[in-house]
Amino acid sequence: MKYWIVITVVGSDRPGIVAAVSKILLSYKCNIVELSSTILQRQFAMILIATSPEKNAAGYIQSSCLKEKPLKGMEIHVREVSPHKLKHYKQPPSQPFIITVLGKDRPGLVYGVTEILAAHRINITNFDAKVTKMRGKTDYAQIYEVDIPEKVDITSLKKELTKRGKKLKVDIDLQHYNIFRAINEI
């Protein structure tokens, strides 16, 4: 029998965080199944999914993490989940697209775009926002990887996003994911 555990770790970045968490998991005979981490302005965030041979191991793992010196000050949450909650969101037949938002940073940009996406039941599969240099000047860029249900009319969605971009004074573009693959992958 396997029991599924989800762990999230957030805090100031420093060496040794992943080693400390994985050491504790090993001591409880847990196996790491999937892991993703990122750093935003020195804030480290990690989410991992592991399996444990023991029921109710989450509480013990959480206590061990809080005692571990390299993890001092980190926000750590460990919880057991039922396997059906780990299944992917069941998407209606969809096509992968990328939405980019380029322009001056301002409050409300993310909501301005995601409000439209949510209204069309468009699922975001990856989202990245960063300051970048484009066209010789520094811009704020958001990149949404999304699955757009096939019943959504791409032309009118494009118009809607362009209109929203004008209102927010940013450029919003929608392009099929295959174009990026064709151009960038050998």
Add this chain to the structure above:
Amino acid sequence: MLSSDEILNTIEMLKSENLDVRTVTLGISLRDCVHPSLKPLIRNVRRKIISKAHNLVKVCNAIGEKYGIPIVNKRIAVTPIASIAEGLKRKDYLRFAQALDQAVKEVGVDFLGGYSALVQKGFTKGDLNLIDSIPEVLSQTERICSSVNVASTKAGINMDAIAKMGEVIKRTSLLTAKRDGFGCAKLVVFANIPEDNPFMAGAYLGYGEPECVINVGVSGPGVVKKELERHIQSGKKLTLHDLSEIIKKTSFKVTRVGELIAREVAEKLGVHFGIVDLSLAPTPKVGDSVGEILQCLGLKFVGAPGSTAALALLNDAVKKGGAFASSSVGGLSGAFIPVSEDVNLSHAVGKGYLSLEKLEAMTSVCSVGLDMIAIPGHVDAKTIAAIIADEMAIGVINNKTTAARIIPVPNKDVGEKAVFGGLFGEAYIVAVKNAFCSDRFVEFGGRIPAPINSLGN
């Protein structure tokens, strides 16, 4: 997994550099339509074109919209009409061409290529009838394009055909005199014509091609120019080798997009995908010019010494990038230098920087040849034939495609401008030096023998 830099660079390329697919050309075989009588032939051809192409524009627009990359032109190429209409009487050719024109109009396509004959070694009765009918057909139809292959490396140069084409070009020009000889813009004379070229006016469906096939012409002089400018402006020290690399990589990307879109069009139409022709085809728009790329490579103007070398670099880099991007490269594939369709080249002619002789030299290292070149209306048919013969010789000896699309502009001379409009653009008239001096050469006729391919110096 794509990086955010790759995504943002791609967006910049797509947005600010007007990347498009220049043409999707549906090749349709008309071999099963042959009939010796006009009416049944028209009926068969109409039925075939409409059944195969009725969805072409709709599908191309939908896919262009899906990918956010417009397919600018949707066109049709057919089996050389000389062979399809072989059984017709000479008087029926115009009516047949008008029926073709009407069918093409009905499916919403702007041009059909294939009013063609392949006569590099000699003529059949149908070839002669078709060639003779070209002036009236091009002056009395809107959408029909014509090409005649008069030479090949295997067969040599058919000088009788070239002499006829000199006459045909003159007659076509006079019949369309009110439009500055525009009929000649729809007529190309070829050496080593490719069977799968999607670009007009030289597109046709070769005998070795399938029943129905999608060939795509990707373009992108604007994209190449912007990429070069971006690197040059970065201040980094670059050599011509580096610039060639930049062109190659850009050509790779452009070709990939073209192939992706063409394959999807072919799949949706339920026909074969043929080839990607990765030609840099300029349009009269500023920023979409092959001439501007040559200026990026350091020439003050096109026609300056170094122009042929710069064009050779460009042509080769485009081919290398495209060949790496796709295993289905064909057609003409290279850089075009159609004078009226390239604002920079036309300007260089107007200023006297670019002569007919320099253009001829440049065609020895790029695809196609003397393209969309306006010459004075008084130049005679034999001189035009001799210019064509020179261009054909470059193709035959160098084992490559060359072509001539020359437009004598009635009642206009050097310094004046011919205006064709739309994608055909406008061109200053180029001087033809030493005209009326080649009559005897052309009058000999016969065939210049095929060249020897060893001892290649």
